[in-house]
Amino acid sequence: MSTQERVVSADDHVIEPGDVWQSRAPQALKERAPRIVETEEGDFWEIAGKRRPISGLAAVAGRKAEEFSAKAARFGEMRPGCYDPDARLEDMDLDGVDVEILFGTLPGPAGNAFVGIAEEDAELAAFCARAYNDWLVEDFCAAAPDRLVAQAVLPLWDAEGAAAELERAVDAGHRGALFPALPHAIGLPPMGHEHWVPLFRAAEDTGVPLAFHIGGSLARKVASELIGAESAGDHLAAETVVATAPLSNYGALANVIFSGALERHPGLRVVSVESGIGWIPYFLERMDHTWERHRFWTGSDLTRRPSEYFQEQVFATFISDDAGVAALDRIGVDNVMWEADYPHSDTTWPHSRKVIAESFGELDAAHRAAIVGGNAIRVFGLDGAGGS
Amino acid sequence: MSTQERVVSADDHVIEPGDVWQSRAPQALKERAPRIVETEEGDFWEIAGKRRPISGLAAVAGRKAEEFSAKAARFGEMRPGCYDPDARLEDMDLDGVDVEILFGTLPGPAGNAFVGIAEEDAELAAFCARAYNDWLVEDFCAAAPDRLVAQAVLPLWDAEGAAAELERAVDAGHRGALFPALPHAIGLPPMGHEHWVPLFRAAEDTGVPLAFHIGGSLARKVASELIGAESAGDHLAAETVVATAPLSNYGALANVIFSGALERHPGLRVVSVESGIGWIPYFLERMDHTWERHRFWTGSDLTRRPSEYFQEQVFATFISDDAGVAALDRIGVDNVMWEADYPHSDTTWPHSRKVIAESFGELDAAHRAAIVGGNAIRVFGLDGAGGS
Numbered sequence: 001m002s003t004q005e006r007v008v009s010a011d012d013h014v015i016e017p018g019d020v021w022q023s024r025a026p027q028a029l030k031e032r033a034p035r036i037v038e039t040e041e042g043d044f045w046e047i048a049g050k051r052r053p054i055s056g057l058a059a060v061a062g063r064k065a066e067e068f069s070a071k072a073a074r075f076g077e078m079r080p081g082c083y084d085p086d087a088r089l090e091d092m093d094l095d096g097v098d099v100e101i102l103f104g105t106l107p108g109p110a111g112n113a114f115v116g117i118a119e120e121d122a123e124l125a126a127f128c129a130r131a132y133n134d135w136l137v138e139d140f141c142a143a144a145p146d147r148l149v150a151q152a153v154l155p156l157w158d159a160e161g162a163a164a165e166l167e168r169a170v171d172a173g174h175r176g177a178l179f180p181a182l183p184h185a186i187g188l189p190p191m192g193h194e195h196w197v198p199l200f201r202a203a204e205d206t207g208v209p210l211a212f213h214i215g216g217s218l219a220r221k222v223a224s225e226l227i228g229a230e231s232a233g234d235h236l237a238a239e240t241v242v243a244t245a246p247l248s249n250y251g252a253l254a255n256v257i258f259s260g261a262l263e264r265h266p267g268l269r270v271v272s273v274e275s276g277i278g279w280i281p282y283f284l285e286r287m288d289h290t291w292e293r294h295r296f297w298t299g300s301d302l303t304r305r306p307s308e309y310f311q312e313q314v315f316a317t318f319i320s321d322d323a324g325v326a327a328l329d330r331i332g333v334d335n336v337m338w339e340a341d342y343p344h345s346d347t348t349w350p351h352s353r354k355v356i357a358e359s360f361g362e363l364d365a366a367h368r369a370a371i372v373g374g375n376a377i378r379v380f381g382l383d384g385a386g387g388s
Numbered sequence: 389m390s391t392q393e394r395v396v397s398a399d400d401h402v403i404e405p406g407d408v409w410q411s412r413a414p415q416a417l418k419e420r421a422p423r424i425v426e427t428e429e430g431d432f433w434e435i436a437g438k439r440r441p442i443s444g445l446a447a448v449a450g451r452k453a454e455e456f457s458a459k460a461a462r463f464g465e466m467r468p469g470c471y472d473p474d475a476r477l478e479d480m481d482l483d484g485v486d487v488e489i490l491f492g493t494l495p496g497p498a499g500n501a502f503v504g505i506a507e508e509d510a511e512l513a514a515f516c517a518r519a520y521n522d523w524l525v526e527d528f529c530a531a532a533p534d535r536l537v538a539q540a541v542l543p544l545w546d547a548e549g550a551a552a553e554l555e556r557a558v559d560a561g562h563r564g565a566l567f568p569a570l571p572h573a574i575g576l577p578p579m580g581h582e583h584w585v586p587l588f589r590a591a592e593d594t595g596v597p598l599a600f601h602i603g604g605s606l607a608r609k610v611a612s613e614l615i616g617a618e619s620a621g622d623h624l625a626a627e628t629v630v631a632t633a634p635l636s637n638y639g640a641l642a643n644v645i646f647s648g649a650l651e652r653h654p655g656l657r658v659v660s661v662e663s664g665i666g667w668i669p670y671f672l673e674r675m676d677h678t679w680e681r682h683r684f685w686t687g688s689d690l691t692r693r694p695s696e697y698f699q700e701q702v703f704a705t706f707i708s709d710d711a712g713v714a715a716l717d718r719i720g721v722d723n724v725m726w727e728a729d730y731p732h733s734d735t736t737w738p739h740s741r742k743v744i745a746e747s748f749g750e751l752d753a754a755h756r757a758a759i760v761g762g763n764a765i766r767v768f769g770l771d772g773a774g775g776s
Contacts, residue, residue, distance in 0.1 A: 057685075068685040238686040239646045243678040243694075247638055247671060258627045278670025281711035283635060286664065289708070290631040294733065297445075297456040298626040306631075320677070323669035323718055330711055345682065 005369060007356070008099040008376035010317040011213070011273050011339035014140055015059060015082040015105045016132065017075070018045075024131040032124050033131075034106060042072025045106050048117050048124060058105055061091070061343030061350075068345055070238070082343050085143035092147065096353040097340055098373070101149050101380060102141065103178065103213055103273070107132055110180035110216025111153040115188065118157040129153045129165065137173040145173060149380060151211055152177040156188055159195050163202035170206040175380040176271070177203070179210040181252030186216075192259030204267030209315065209379055212252040213273040214245045249275035250283050253314065257287065260301040262309040269379065272316040274341065278323030281330035284310055311335065315379050319346055320355055325363070333367045337376045393757060395744070396487040396764035398705040399601070399661050399727035402528055403447060403470040403493045404520065405463070406433075412519040420512050421519075422494060430460025433494050436505050436512060446493055449479070449731030449738075456733055458626070470731050473531035480535065484741035485728055486761070489537045489768060490529065491566065491601055491661070495520055498568035498604025499541040503576065506545040517541045517553065525561040533561060537768060539599055540565040544576055547583050551590035558594040563768040564659070565591070567598040569640030574604075580647030592655030597703065597767055600640040601661040602633045637663035638671050641702065645675065648689040650697040657767065660704040662729065666711030669718035672698055699723065703767050707734050708743055713751070721755045725764045 018036030025033035034047040044051040053072035060068055061079050080087035092100060107113050111129060118125035133152045141148035152169035154162040154177050166177050180186055189195040203210050249272050256262055256270055287306035295302070302309075311332055317339040318324055324331065338356065341347045348355040360368040376382065406424030413421035422435040432439040441460035448456055449467050468475035480488060495501050499517060506513035521540045529536035540557035542550040542565050554565050568574055577583040591598055637660050644650060644658055675694035683690070690697075699720050705727040706712055712719065726744065729735045736743040748756040764770065 065681050066684045068682065070685060239678055239682065239688055240642045242682050242686070243646070243671075243675045244638065244642050246674065247667070250632065250635055254628045254632050258631070276670060276674065278673065279635070279667040281714075282664060282666025282709065283631075285666065285709065285711050286634065287631045289734075290627055293453050294456065294627065294630050296454045297458060298630070300627055321670065321673065323673050323715065326669075326718070327711065327715065330714070346677075 006098045006373040006377070007096060007352070008101070008337070008373040008382070009097050009340035009342070009352070010101045010271070010337035010376045010380075011103065012100040012342045013058065013082075013103050013105055013344060014088075014136065015054060015073075015075075015078070015343070016135065017083045020135040020139075021128060021131050024134065025127065029124055029127055032121065034128065036075070038074070039072075043074045044072060047106075047113070047128070048121055052106070052113070054105065057345040059343050060345045061347055079343060085140045085148060088140075088342075089144055089147065091342065091349065095340065095342070095348075095350045097342075097349075099147050099149060099376070099382065100340070100342070101151060101176070101376065102136065103151050103211070104132060104136070104153065107153040107178070108216060109178065109213035109273075110186070111156060111178045112180060112186045112216050114153065115156055115180075115186050118155070119187070122155075122157065126155045126158070126161065129155050133165070133169045133172070133174060137169075141173060146382075149382060150174045154178070154199070156180070156183070156199075159198045163198040166199065166202045166208075167206060170208055174208070175382065176208045176211055178216065179212060179270070180216045181212040181214075181249055182255060190259070191255045191261055196261070197264075200261060200265045200268050203269075204265055207267075207381060209269040209271045211271045211273045212249060212256070212275075214249050214275055246274055246276040247279055250279065253280075253283065253310070254287065256314070257306045257309050258300075258302070262313045263302055263304075266313070269313050269315065271337075271379065272314065274319070274339065274346075275316055276321050276324060277316050277318045277331055277336050278321045278327065280310075280316060280324070281327045284330070315375065319348060320359055322359070325359055328363075328367070333370055334375055334378075336371055337379065338372045394486045394761040394765070395484060395740070396489070396725070396761040396770070397485050397728035397730070397740070398489045398659070398725035398764045398768075399491065400488040400730040401446065401470075401491050401493055401732060402476075402524065403442060403461075403463075403466065403731070404523065405471045408523040408527075409516060409519050412522065413515065417512055417515055420509065422516065424463070426462070427460075431462045432460060435494070435501070435516070436509055440494070440501070442493065445733040447731050448733045449735055467731060473528045473536060476528075477532055477535065479730065479737065483728065483730070483736075483738045485730075487535050487537060487764070487770065488728070488730070489539060489564070489764065490524065491539050491599070492520060492524070492541065495541040495566070496604060497566065497601035497661075498574070499544060499566045500568060500574050500604050502541065503544055503568075503574050506543070507575070510543075510545065514543045514546070514549065517543050521553070521557045521560070521562060525557075529561060534770075537770060538562045542566070542587070544568070544571070544587075547586045551586040554587065554590045554596075555594060558596055562596070563770065564596045564599055566604065567600060567658070568604045569600040569602075569637055570643060578647070579643045579649055584649070585652075588649060588653040588656050591657075592653055595655075595769060597657040597659045599659045599661045600637060600644070600663075602637050602663055634662055634664040635667055638667065641668075641671065641698070642675065644702070645694045645697050646688075646690070650701045651690055651692075654701070657701050657703065659725075659767065660702065662707070662727065662734075663704055664709050664712060665704050665706045665719055665724050666709050666715065668698075668704060668712070669715045672718070703763065707736060708747055710747070713747055716751075716755070721758055722763055722766075724759055725767065726760045 081091035469479035
């Protein structure tokens with residue numbers, strides 16, 4: 001396979017087995033550290049005395065749509081590729097995917113599960129992030145470091161600590177870290193706050209991007225507040241969340257651009273993960289219009305059009321998005337990355353090569369290669385990764 | 389000018405002068421009914437003892453962007469076309485617009501100002517809606533009923549009353565009515581609730597569309613909750629609201645489609661007003677995917693793909709939207725309508741003809757005619773309207 005044809009999926013997930021934290025916890029934290037509890041309703045993580053289900057929708061690889069369920073999954077019923085790196089590599093081979101960019105499950109799409117316990121137990125929360133980062137590179141990605149690429153979880157409540165953890169994680173092999181699309185929504189300072197300066201500087205210095213994965217700080221708001229589905233019944237809630245969660249990441253784009261974070265940190269790069277791309281041409285145009293026509297009365301901090309920050313510092317991933325592929329000239333072919341989203345409910349596995357052929361069949365080879373691999377290799381700095 | 393070249397702007401606003409309600413109020417309501425109060429900070433409406441400013445951004449027609457201000461406007465400083473129908477017709481002639489679809493100002497983009505007072509004073513709230521509807525056709529649109537097309541405000545808290553008022557308004561000349569994108573967000577039952585059945589049936593029977601105008605039930609949420617701008621400072625709030633308010637109407641589309649309202653009321657047609665259109669191809673694809681892949685576990689009520697309801701029952705308006713015009717084949721050329729948004733801060737006035745020429749210069753004549761007029765004539769039932 002030539003370099004041009006390496007397939008990098010820019011967003012996939014591991015499901016952490018119970019010993020990730022138990023095997024690393026010092027005695028004083030063992031009782032509070034995450035463990036797996038098997039129940040008749042499925043498997044749960046217990047963390048600081050509270051139970052969190054492993055959503056069945058997070059482990060559907062290999063199931064038919066008719067069998068999807070949001071009920072708690074069981075490790076015994078999911079594909080071993082969810083939690084076992086050797087099985088994962090086999091599943092990647094089956095699917096024709098050379099490299100995966102790996103996010104977690106228990107930490108939440110923005111590390112928000114640990115943010116949620118930091119106020120009451122900062123020691124436990126910091127341990128949870130660190131142990132996750134260690135496990136991911138030492139026990140999972142180590143099976144094939146050129147094919148399994150880790151994204152770190154940071155102690156976001158502690159700005160200097162988050163910067164230090166990012167540096168430590170990158171030294172250990174991580175190639176990026178999670179960041180909440182709307183930090184204020186999970187109790188953290190807003191995106192434009194000086195709290196974030198040390199972390200954004202560390203991201204510039206290490207050269208890895210920060211990832212705004214959908215769902216991290218938006219899913220609850222989309223479900224219960226914006227769409228109001230909670231008041232309209234469960235199945236409407238479910239449909240609206242599934243349909244709107246990706247697009248809702250426009251809030252992340254507006255936030256990171258209008259807050260001036262990208263202006264003040266020209267080396268900072270961010271990835272809008274699983275957001276889709278087809279809505280981006282519209283939104284770039286709208287943000288530019290806002291700056292061109294309204295910046296006088298709003299008192300904008302920006303010195304350039306919003307789309308210029310996007311072109312240089314923002315990237316977005318998508319699974320299948322015909323509208324976006326048709327509008328690539330308005331987004332920037334270098335700003336988008338394909339993803340398989342293994343093992344989640346929207347995954348293309350095990351048909352990724354078929355989806356790629358259908359989605360990009362009319363693109364020229366260089367553009368196709370950029371979208372299915374080249375861009376991710378550049379954005380995540382995977383110069384030695386993948387290939388066969 | 390041939391029939392094919394009639395220009396209909398699908399979204400413009402009147403600013404109601406102080407006597408709209410005062411001249412119609414029975415003695416018992418006069419004290420509480422809206423009146424204009426002139427202050428050193430600008431002109432305000434006083435309604436039920438509370439003051440509401442007339443946003444300077446709602447009356448900018450004729451000003452340069454450098455002069456825009458969100459401070460309270462004054463009637464003495466705005467173009468008379470904002471409140472005087474003869475002056476409005478002159479401004480339309482200046483702009484080359486034959487017909488305007490007219491929404492109000494004090495009622496709010498979804499009649500939400502009156503919803504807000506209904507709980508404490510339902511009698512006053514119902515009077516406010518009725519008097520607005522009467523004034524709009526009797527004193528404003530009467531100046532040229534074929535060029536000035538009224539959209540009614542309904543007593544939404546009273547389902548039978550809202551249905552009756554819609555029928556009364558249509559008899560009087562109204563060609564549509566406002567409806568909140570997220571009714572639950574302003575204290576009303578959610579979109580899928582049976583509360584709405586009488587009103588949706590009345591809309592089917594009268595054949596006029598319901599309008600989801602941006603801002604009605606979404607603006608506050610977008611500003612303070614989704615984007616979190618409130619906590620990040622005023623100018624960020626302003627920029628994010630301006631940039632995101634139109635796209636935020638995706639919540640209205642998800643809500644009206646997934647709630648089953650369009651499925652249960654096949655004669656109901658809705659208009660997503662000022663939402664732009666460039667994001668719609670992406671969102672139709674995503675909603676269809678949600679239905680195709682997730683409907684088993686979500687228990688969807690829908691019997692068809694979401695995009696099929698859109699094609700037959702949903703329309704959207706836009707001011708200037710190159711991404712959307714480039715993707716018309718994915719949206720449906722019959723589902724979109726151009727608008728001038730006079731006299732708001734995004735208005736194309738007095739350059740609408742230039743904007744139309746630039747925006748649609750590459751479309752064929754029939755498509756252009758549909759977008760700048762023909763679709764609105766069909767959707768709002770303006771068979772005798774406009775032209776010259």
